Amino acid sequence: MKGILLLNGEPYSGKIDDTDAIVYCCDGAYNWAHGRVRIDKNIGDFDSIVGIPEPPPEEVYPAEKDYTDGELALNRLISAGAGEIEIYGGGGGREDHFLGNLQLLYLAHKSGVKCTMVTDRSYIFPASGVIPLGEYAGKTISVLPFGGILHIIDFKGMKYAYPKTLSYGECRGISNQVKENCAYLNVDGVALIIVNRGEV
Numbered sequence: 001m002k003g004i005l006l007l008n009g010e011p012y013s014g015k016i017d018d019t020d021a022i023v024y025c026c027d028g029a030y031n032w033a034h035g036r037v038r039i040d041k042n043i044g045d046f047d048s049i050v051g052i053p054e055p056p057p058e059e060v061y062p063a064e065k066d067y068t069d070g071e072l073a074l075n076r077l078i079s080a081g082a083g084e085i086e087i088y089g090g091g092g093g094r095e096d097h098f099l100g101n102l103q104l105l106y107l108a109h110k111s112g113v114k115c116t117m118v119t120d121r122s123y124i125f126p127a128s129g130v131i132p133l134g135e136y137a138g139k140t141i142s143v144l145p146f147g148g149i150l151h152i153i154d155f156k157g158m159k160y161a162y163p164k165t166l167s168y169g170e171c172r173g174i175s176n177q178v179k180e181n182c183a184y185l186n187v188d189g190v191a192l193i194i195v196n197r198g199e200v
Helices: 027-033 069-079 095-110
Strands: 002-006 021-026 041-043 084-088 114-118 122-132 140-145 150-156 184-196
Touching: 002 027, 002 069, 021 027, 021 069, 027 041, 041 069, 069 084, 069 095, 084 095, 095 114, 095 122, 095 184, 140 150
Parallel strands: 002 021, 002 084, 021 041, 084 114
Antiparallel strands: 114 122, 122 184, 140 184, 150 184
8 A cells, every 4th residue: 555644844836646546644744644645533632733634633643742643643653554654744844854854764774664854856765785776867966874884885877886884974865866777776774865846
């Protein structure tokens, strides 16, 4: 099952395909998403909107709590059986919230769920093992270690070579280019992949 998670960051301006998906909307995301995408559940403390969203929330969480609205919604999507999740509205806005939203990607990955944050400028997703990149031929991508040292076992179809390891405090994985349809990256560890959706 596909899940869609709408967050209260920078509004996503593109079309969101909710076909055969379950859509969870977090609090203030309702302000930009209502009327643009079907919403199945509204989740959060609702301190960022005026009035009652549609559909009405099953539960209103306290504003002071141990989890963000996004974390609550992501865990509920995973518990509902979502095997693939797309996050919209996770970029921009407050930097601390954006960095927190990246942690949601890591949480989903460690739970065995494929998760991609889609912004107007980028696709952002964590991945391990052999990572096919051919669909991004002609795009600029950046690869960062996520959760620890990233060991580069092998790669193909990239403009620039990767070092054997990428560690925190290094920027050598920034701004490479996918040159071939057969491109891939094979890693030990978790890579955070950022694909520039615009031109190279």
